[in-house]
Amino acid sequence: MKVLITGGAGFLGQRLARELLARGSLKGADGKPQAITELVLLDVVRASDFGDSRVRAEVGDIAERSVLERVIDERTSAIFHLAAIVSGQAEADFDLGMRINLDASRLLLEVCRQRGHQPRVLFTSSVAVYGGELPDMVRDDTALKPQSSYGAQKAIAELLLNDYARRGFVDGRVVRLPTISVRPGKPNAAASSFASGIIREPLNGEAAVCPVAGATRLWLLSPRKAIESLIAGLELDAALLGNQRVLNLPGISVSVDEMVAALREVAGEEAVKRIVWERDARVEKIVGSWPGRWDTSRAESLGLTGERSFADVIRSYIADEQIQIR
Amino acid sequence: MKVLITGGAGFLGQRLARELLARGSLKGADGKPQAITELVLLDVVRASDFGDSRVRAEVGDIAERSVLERVIDERTSAIFHLAAIVSGQAEADFDLGMRINLDASRLLLEVCRQRGHQPRVLFTSSVAVYGGELPDMVRDDTALKPQSSYGAQKAIAELLLNDYARRGFVDGRVVRLPTISVRPGKPNAAASSFASGIIREPLNGEAAVCPVAGATRLWLLSPRKAIESLIAGLELDAALLGNQRVLNLPGISVSVDEMVAALREVAGEEAVKRIVWERDARVEKIVGSWPGRWDTSRAESLGLTGERSFADVIRSYIADEQIQIR
Structure with a gap:
């Protein structure tokens, strides 16, 4: 094949x-x-x-x-x-x-x-x-x-x-x-790039800008x-x-605040402090128009599954990418 | 302009x-x-x-x-x-x-x-x-x-x-x-062509094939x-x-049987008898996938209106096209 x-x-x-x-x-x-x-x-x-x-x-x-x-x-x-x-x-x-x-x-x-x-x-x-x-x-x-x-x-x-x-x-x-999170590597031009950046950069000891409000819900x-x-x-x-x-596809529905709480759970307050909150109207407009949750019963009935906890997502990122938490 | x-x-x-x-x-x-x-x-x-x-x-x-x-x-x-x-x-x-x-x-x-x-x-x-x-x-x-x-x-x-x-x-x-009905002129290659043909041809003294069941609902x-x-x-x-x-756009939801009843009301049983019922799976598949009714509250709130009765639609066709009922 x-x-x-x-x-x-x-x-x-x-x-x-x-x-x-x-x-x-x-x-x-x-x-x-x-x-x-x-x-x-x-x-x-x-x-x-x-x-x-x-x-x-x-x-x-x-x-x-x-x-x-x-x-x-x-x-x-x-x-x-x-x-x-x-x-x-x-x-x-x-x-x-x-x-x-x-x-x-x-x-x-x-x-x-x-x-x-x-x-x-x-x-x-x-x-x-x-x-x-x-x-x-x-x-x-x-x-x-x-x-x-x-x-x-x-x-x-x-x-x-x-x-x-x-x-x-x-x-x-x-x-x-x-939205795929946590993506390794560098930020990209996707409006959703921050959804990886606010986890990846702090774990790496670097600052990351969060361009949306904490209540913003992501999938x-x-x-x-x-x-x-x-x-x-x-x-x-x-x-x-x-x-x-x-x-x-099945996924996990979390607010940005919940993502930050999961980061705190896995990597502590020091990591969370590296997030800089700076809203960007252009990004908010695009990301805010996306659904934060969807019914995935059809995909699930066909055997497709997603994650259950965002803290687990962070942990699997750390394991897959062999990250040393700073 | x-x-x-x-x-x-x-x-x-x-x-x-x-x-x-x-x-x-x-x-x-x-x-x-x-x-x-x-x-x-x-x-x-x-x-x-x-x-x-x-x-x-x-x-x-x-x-x-x-x-x-x-x-x-x-x-x-x-x-x-x-x-x-x-x-x-x-x-x-x-x-x-x-x-x-x-x-x-x-x-x-x-x-x-x-x-x-x-x-x-x-x-x-x-x-x-x-x-x-x-x-x-x-x-x-x-x-x-x-x-x-x-x-x-x-x-x-x-x-x-x-x-x-x-x-x-x-x-x-x-x-x-x-679907626009009643269209004057000849049948065309649209799957919905019959929705005009079963009114137009009988009014003109000609036979028309109806390729779908009488219960089929049209908009x-x-x-x-x-x-x-x-x-x-x-x-x-x-x-x-x-x-x-x-x-x-607003329209009128009617079954083919109701269209035929309206034809009978306007032009009598002779006209109705000119409809030949001959189901065509290809047409039925396409037309059957279309909705028979839709919510048009948005269009109506913007001032757009449709008809109320299919018999009136036939009457306005007869008037506009100066049809002599045969």
Whole structure:
């Protein structure tokens, strides 16, 4: 089995690749595990190949058809489409967001359709597809009213994938990811970047700015669970999904104040003191339009699970990243 | 004021043009009527100009940027975007539907953005954006789960327009039209074509096939009210719409059996006998996925209204089209 990860050099892409290589197989359409013989990692920068001969790192612009035609052939039976322009950047650069989040996603579906072998394709989507006046708990049948270009582009990609799947051009599925926290590394241009920064930087002895009020409620998932969910989402039996290919992934609903309390529980008051509270209207507007909680009974009935406690999320971050608390 | 109608040679386009010419003006962004000095009718075939010197009939492919650049300039302050590939045809020819219903709609928004004068743009959308398991009454916040490519393309165009409006590229609005009945003329490739045919043909002494069960519930609006709603939708104060630019138009919820009863009331049993009941699974699948009723309180609070009785709809068709009942 040949597998493609777009955005393969990114944070989730690299973790997913490592996990797939460690597992060595993925369930096929018949539900039986098939060995992964080739793992293609496409990105605009060269992805690490982990010194593994199964990996082929490809550099290219995903919005160009020739690039997608190079990495998708009739033997590519599983595609994880993670490449994206994040929310803050898509708001700042409208054309770039449209090109990558919309055009490239459509082109990927088109190349699959042209190949004609109906591969499994998993798109990642986001809380940002929601917005406007939301119920306390967002449900599968709550309308999408994105309040950012990123959210609009993700919602459009969902509709495209659903229709391409309905027509039998691909065997598609979309998982809407909660905000991922705690992400290792540096802050990024996502409006939600602080949701990792206010934990990661203080644990590292550094200051972090929190741009939203403590009462702001977030819907979070750890990187570890996110990777598990991407694989489980791709392996789901198509018959169980029917004509509704979009799944809200389970996560944990916490306020920023509760995140800070969990940080205090795990790392003490010294860490908490490193958070600088400085509200930023631009970030608050985007993040405030996202739901803080959603009904995930459908995903759970399909066997997908999230975390139970944010303190546990912090502890698994410390363990996975081998953090020395300062 | 310069006004553009795309799909200007079509049934709704020609009626809208006639009505605008008769009115002679449209409200501007300041709420004050402005004289219509030029009315551009764009279509793939030459639209009638009604012998009126204000009309400019333009022939061109709306999915080509140069065509849109020819018909939209900085003085084009109102655009009615009616050009579309209907549901049955978009299902039969996927690429054509994508090209006209999605690409051309996006290109129109892009050309407006490039001009930079933030014109009023009205898109028409459809019941077909809904689907899947629907509540008895569809509300503004019911999720869109289109079960046809036409519905997916219309839902995507809605999301695009909403985001272009949010960013200030256009002053956009979308009206979701009920199925229009009674349409004069010939059957077309829309899955809903029968909703006019089973009234129009019997009134004309001809047989008409009804491809769905009598219990099938439809959400209908007369051509007359549809034209009124398009104009009212374009004239609505942008401040009243806020960030939610999509409106479900009021209509009348009737079963096919009730439509037939109304035909009997207006034209007698002879007319009803001309309906041939011959179910078509393809049509039933598409039409059955649409909602039979929706909550239109928002549209009504903005002053938009529909009909009260389907018998009145038939009577107004007979009057408008000067039909002699056979």
